[in-house]
Amino acid sequence: MTEPLEHRPQTKLPDPVVRRLPRYLIGAQELRAAGATWVSSVELGRALGLTSSTVRQDLSHLDVEGVAKRGYEIAKLASALTRTLRADREHRVVLVGAGFLGRAIALHGDLMRYGFEVAAVMDVNPEVIGTSVGRLTVQPMSALSNAVKRENIDIGVIAVPAEEAQAVADALVATGVSALLNLALVQLRVPETVQVVEERIVVSLQELAYRLCATGSRGQVQVG
Amino acid sequence: MTEPLEHRPQTKLPDPVVRRLPRYLIGAQELRAAGATWVSSVELGRALGLTSSTVRQDLSHLDVEGVAKRGYEIAKLASALTRTLRADREHRVVLVGAGFLGRAIALHGDLMRYGFEVAAVMDVNPEVIGTSVGRLTVQPMSALSNAVKRENIDIGVIAVPAEEAQAVADALVATGVSALLNLALVQLRVPETVQVVEERIVVSLQELAYRLCATGSRGQVQVG
DNA sequence: TAGATTGTTAATCGATTAACAATC
DNA sequence: TAGATTGTTAATCGATTAACAATC
Known part of the structure; x- marks a missing residue:
């Protein structure tokens, strides 16, 4: 007892x-x-x-x-x-999409402060592959699986255009990543075992526009 | 009757x-x-x-x-x-902060598709002021008030570091903008009449990390 | 001590789900 | 027609708030 x-x-x-x-x-x-x-x-x-x-x-x-x-x-x-929140253990992130949004994330100092380290950056665009983002070099998608294993990655961030997002999600899931942050404007289809959090500027703006127009409403709202 | x-x-x-x-x-x-x-x-x-x-x-x-x-x-x-959602009427946006995140937003094609037009971009950094973002030129904060009036702006997007966000919010509110999308990692203090929607990558990642670690949990979650 | 603030239980409020008659 | 699907009401579920004894 x-x-x-x-x-x-x-x-x-x-x-x-x-x-x-x-x-x-x-x-x-x-x-x-x-x-x-x-x-x-x-x-x-x-x-x-x-x-x-x-x-x-x-x-x-x-x-x-x-x-x-x-x-x-x-x-x-x-x-x-x-x-x-498990912010004490470090989380290792792979970022797919090295456009402005991707770079904003990779170079965002607060991520480190909260225990998230961007450990690899991938892109499909041949012009972007090989360029550097901070101390990382943008790699082709073919290197994804190896990078995930080598770098012990547990979170994938999808910062590509909507049309490519599902394919990227599939590739990430195939490598065993089971937590995705989706910044693209599509509803992803993933296995039940995979966690997805969506964050989309357009959606936030739409919510804001609604609140702005809905007369008389006011106050602060938390979205993400 | x-x-x-x-x-x-x-x-x-x-x-x-x-x-x-x-x-x-x-x-x-x-x-x-x-x-x-x-x-x-x-x-x-x-x-x-x-x-x-x-x-x-x-x-x-x-x-x-x-x-x-x-x-x-x-x-x-x-x-x-x-x-x-009032996505039929056009909303005019001023973007404060012309870093990677700001540029990602300003150049994001989907915004237009959903009725949001970035009509002005401001920054405090002298090195950035005067450079172009798409067809816009980055203006100093001193030009904010005029830009808001001239461009008929109704939404402000805050894409600056946390330390500067409150000052930017104050400036936006002072010009009469009453809807803010805050991308910085601070809790803004604004008058009750001002609508604020917050969107923060770090927070989304934290939620994702929690779900990832909380054993057995699964499923998809909408954040913004 | 007196008063402020916690931790927690119970009451309220609101959102989601179930169910089903209306209908194409 | 029979069967699928809506729109809506009522039931359930869960989250927020109120209230208050315990306590520093």
């Missing part, structure tokens, strides 16, 4: 919570940078546009405890968030 | 619906490109990972009617979606 293993909140967080956690983390790091040490659920709520109830409910899923009358210690909160 | 004005479904769509509408639109246009004429709620649901019930519920908010035994006429569906 031993006690069950210490902490085990990690069963499976609800989707809305998972989407808010990164925002708490960003908020916590902003606060830390600003020199704060403690933050209350009311303050966090105000900063992110949530009720303090939601904040406490969300943070209760984490391996962190608040202190009555003081709130949460920011450093501990950030590390708990990092742990829960 | 006249009838109330024809159709008036536009009271205020629930947020989850607004976020799905662009996906239906993309789906509809893919189908149309593939030569299809009709689509049923079951097919749409399968394509987007939704139940047919959700699809019918969502589409019932639109100014379109399905036909029993056939489904929805794709062309009509697309135009109803376009109308509801």
